[in-house]
Amino acid sequence: MLENYLPIIIFIGVGLLFGSALMVIGRLMGPHNPDSEKLSPYECGFEAFEDSRMKFDVRYYLVAILFIIFDLEIAFLFPWAVVLEDIGLFGFVAMMLFLGILVVGFVYEWKKGALEWE
Amino acid sequence: MIDFAWSVWNGIPAWSQVTLVNLVLIIIIVLPVVLGVAYLTFAERKIIGYMQVRIGPNRVGPRGLLQPIADVVKLMLKEVIIPTNANKYLFVTAPVLALAPALVAWAVIPFTDRWVLANIDASLLFVLALTSLGVYGVIIAGWASNSKYAFLGSLRSAAQIVAYEIAMGFALVGVLMSAQSLNLHEIALQQAGGLHQWYLWPLFPLFVVYFIAGVAETNRAPFDVAEGETEIVAGFHVEYSGITFALFFLAEYANMILISALASVMFLGGWWAPLNVVPFTWVPPLGWLLFKMCGLLFLFLWFRATFPRYRYDQIMRLGWKVFIPVTLVWIAVVGAAMQTPLGFLFH
Amino acid sequence: MNFEQLLFYFFSTVLVAAAVMVITIRNPVKAALFLVLTFFTAACLWILLEAEFLAIALVLVYVGAVMVLFLFVVMMLDVNLVRLREGFAEYLPIGGIVAVLLVLEMAIILGPQRFGLGNFPEPAGHAADYSNTRELGRVLYTAYVYPFEIAAVILLVAIIAAIALALRRRKDSKYQDPRKQIRVEPAERLRIVKMPTEKRG
Numbered sequence: 117m118l119e120n121y122l123p124i125i126i127f128i129g130v131g132l133l134f135g136s137a138l139m140v141i142g143r144l145m146g147p148h149n150p151d152s153e154k155l156s157p158y159e160c161g162f163e164a165f166e167d168s169r170m171k172f173d174v175r176y177y178l179v180a181i182l183f184i185i186f187d188l189e190i191a192f193l194f195p196w197a198v199v200l201e202d203i204g205l206f207g208f209v210a211m212m213l214f215l216g217i218l219v220v221g222f223v224y225e226w227k228k229g230a231l232e233w234e
Numbered sequence: 235m236i237d238f239a240w241s242v243w244n245g246i247p248a249w250s251q252v253t254l255v256n257l258v259l260i261i262i263i264v265l266p267v268v269l270g271v272a273y274l275t276f277a278e279r280k281i282i283g284y285m286q287v288r289i290g291p292n293r294v295g296p297r298g299l300l301q302p303i304a305d306v307v308k309l310m311l312k313e314v315i316i317p318t319n320a321n322k323y324l325f326v327t328a329p330v331l332a333l334a335p336a337l338v339a340w341a342v343i344p345f346t347d348r349w350v351l352a353n354i355d356a357s358l359l360f361v362l363a364l365t366s367l368g369v370y371g372v373i374i375a376g377w378a379s380n381s382k383y384a385f386l387g388s389l390r391s392a393a394q395i396v397a398y399e400i401a402m403g404f405a406l407v408g409v410l411m412s413a414q415s416l417n418l419h420e421i422a423l424q425q426a427g428g429l430h431q432w433y434l435w436p437l438f439p440l441f442v443v444y445f446i447a448g449v450a451e452t453n454r455a456p457f458d459v460a461e462g463e464t465e466i467v468a469g470f471h472v473e474y475s476g477i478t479f480a481l482f483f484l485a486e487y488a489n490m491i492l493i494s495a496l497a498s499v500m501f502l503g504g505w506w507a508p509l510n511v512v513p514f515t516w517v518p519p520l521g522w523l524l525f526k527m528c529g530l531l532f533l534f535l536w537f538r539a540t541f542p543r544y545r546y547d548q549i550m551r552l553g554w555k556v557f558i559p560v561t562l563v564w565i566a567v568v569g570a571a572m573q574t575p576l577g578f579l580f581h
Numbered sequence: 582m583n584f585e586q587l588l589f590y591f592f593s594t595v596l597v598a599a600a601v602m603v604i605t606i607r608n609p610v611k612a613a614l615f616l617v618l619t620f621f622t623a624a625c626l627w628i629l630l631e632a633e634f635l636a637i638a639l640v641l642v643y644v645g646a647v648m649v650l651f652l653f654v655v656m657m658l659d660v661n662l663v664r665l666r667e668g669f670a671e672y673l674p675i676g677g678i679v680a681v682l683l684v685l686e687m688a689i690i691l692g693p694q695r696f697g698l699g700n701f702p703e704p705a706g707h708a709a710d711y712s713n714t715r716e717l718g719r720v721l722y723t724a725y726v727y728p729f730e731i732a733a734v735i736l737l738v739a740i741i742a743a744i745a746l747a748l749r750r751r752k753d754s755k756y757q758d759p760r761k762q763i764r765v766e767p768a769e770r771l772r773i774v775k776m777p778t779e780k781r782g
Contacts, residue, residue: 149313187641190400190407207723356637
């Protein structure tokens with residue numbers, strides 16, 4: 117089994133190297149004469165003001181948390197889908213119960229308006 | 235001369251032989267992908283040009299065919315600007331992090347019956363995990379630039395990628411149920427025998443969801459609010475120039491090609507010909523795969539020419555309130571049908 | 582040392598180094614990114630153990646989802662490092678006691694008498710077509726069905742808790758409700774008032 121992963125490790129190395137190599141080439145071939153105006157953050161012609169890392173709506177956290185929960189659900193669904201024929205009706209009912217419980221949560225967040233963007 | 239080469243080859247240790255062979259194979263995969271990206275940008279400009287009754291690029295080389303080469307050279311010769319307020323190391327790592335997963339995922343794509351570089355058992359899960367890594371390039375780019383537009387763009391993009399990844403994952407579960415395997419090669423093998431065996435038919439809703447989620451995951455029009463020129467200029471890569479910008483560009487297009495390849499393998503029968511009769515079997519298997527991928531890529535471009543950009547709340551609503559329920563229902567339908575004698579319909 | 586051991590030591594070194602960076606580096610965003618690297622190398626180690634599904638699920642769930650949330654949080658924090666360090670000496674004794682206790686507890690449980698190499702037979706390698714996911718699936722939904730359903734309940738609680746904590750309606754946001762706009766009747770917008778003509782004053 118492990119021998120199948122060898123190309124992937126090498127590929128990860130190649131993938132990172134490829135990007136880095138291109139960066140180095142671009143850095144070497146391009147001109148390099150910075151000035152303060154050129155290096156200031158882009159702000160449509162205005163002087164940059166305030167820190168750009170502002171606070172943002174807590175809603176983003178909510179979306180991220182919901183995403184984690186659903187991602188876990190997917191992680192549970194994958195092995196189930198692969199062996200569904202082996203585990204038969206019992207496995208099917210077990211998963212439907214699992215999904216049923218989570219659909220309750222999904223309906224709750226829908227009704228609460230957690231999925232609305234204002 | 236050949237004998238000498240052989241003796242050198244046999245002289246080096248076995249592990250370096252394997253590594254070298256793998257390296258060569260990887261280069262054989264990566265180079266066409268990169269070339270494909272270059273010509274996909276050209277095709278995009280040409281096709282959208284024709285759709286809008288323009289000619290598109292036609293100056294460099296015959297019919298403009300050398301345009302992508304000129305673009306690459308130009309991007310390489312441009313100055314790389316690192317803004318003063320930016321976080322230098324993260325700023326230059328972000329494009330590399332965006333590109334690497336888009337390339338590595340190709341390791342597990344089955345190109346033909348015999349040709350798959352890493353035939354791992356959980357290859358589908360592997361691809362899903364890798365595509366979920368793509369979001370880091372975007373988030374880090376937006377944060378490291380320390381610019382408001384970049385930051386807003388990366389936030390939007392992250393929330394959007396996150397929402398559609400779930401729909402994508404659910405859609406894949408349907409494929410797994412039909413194929414009873416996580417292995418992409420196996421999934422394609424199960425669809426042998428012609429058009430009617432493709433998973434496109436029993437899993438049609440999932441195919442639609444998967445492909446649209448793929449368009450959204452790659453931040454392509456009409457889901458390109460992360461770039462949204464009219465609102466936030468260019469989104470997360472507004473501060474990037476020259477080759478650093480090119481890497482983001484490369485990652486986006488490589489992801490488009492990847493999504494098309496995956497959709498072809500999982501829903502359109504991969505390398506199999508649509509019918510096992512004479513004119514169709516003359517085309518080599520790889521040709522069929524490329525043909526299907528081109529068809530899907532054309533859809534990507536067609537969408538961009540046709541649909542106006544979605545509003546942000548519409549995108550989130552589509553992802554959470556339409557796609558997730560549709561996929562859940564279809565998973566239940568397929569699962570229930572497999573418990574009855576009707577199960578053969580979904581294989 | 583064969584190639585597999587070499588990989589093991591390489592990944593372990595990266596893992597430990599990245600974990601050390603997480604707690605020593607100043608910038609919280611960089612710390613979170615080192616944590617990503619830690620998870621990723623941990624996944625590589627799991628692959629070496631032939632726990633294919635768990636390894637990839639670790640990348641999918643922790644690297645692809647949980648750390649995205651961490652990054653969201655950390656990027657937005659205005660962490661004032663000077664103020665954080667003010668209480669350092671004050672909390673040091675308590676922190677030290679807790680740390681020593683933790684190490685002791687772990688030493689008792691994870692000691693060689695339970696997890697020593699001699700207690701386990703060397704695991705046999707699997708064939709190339711071995712499907713870790715399939716093995717997992719066969720038992721998870723049958724033999725371990727109760728823990729599996731309890732996982733669903735825990736996730737449900739997590740959904741409700743997240744909504745209770747983070748959902749806030751903004752009062753100042755203005756948005757359109759197309760449904761309302763379409764359904765509007767003339768009577769709701771316009772009131773025709775009948776009144777007698779008044780005499781010229």
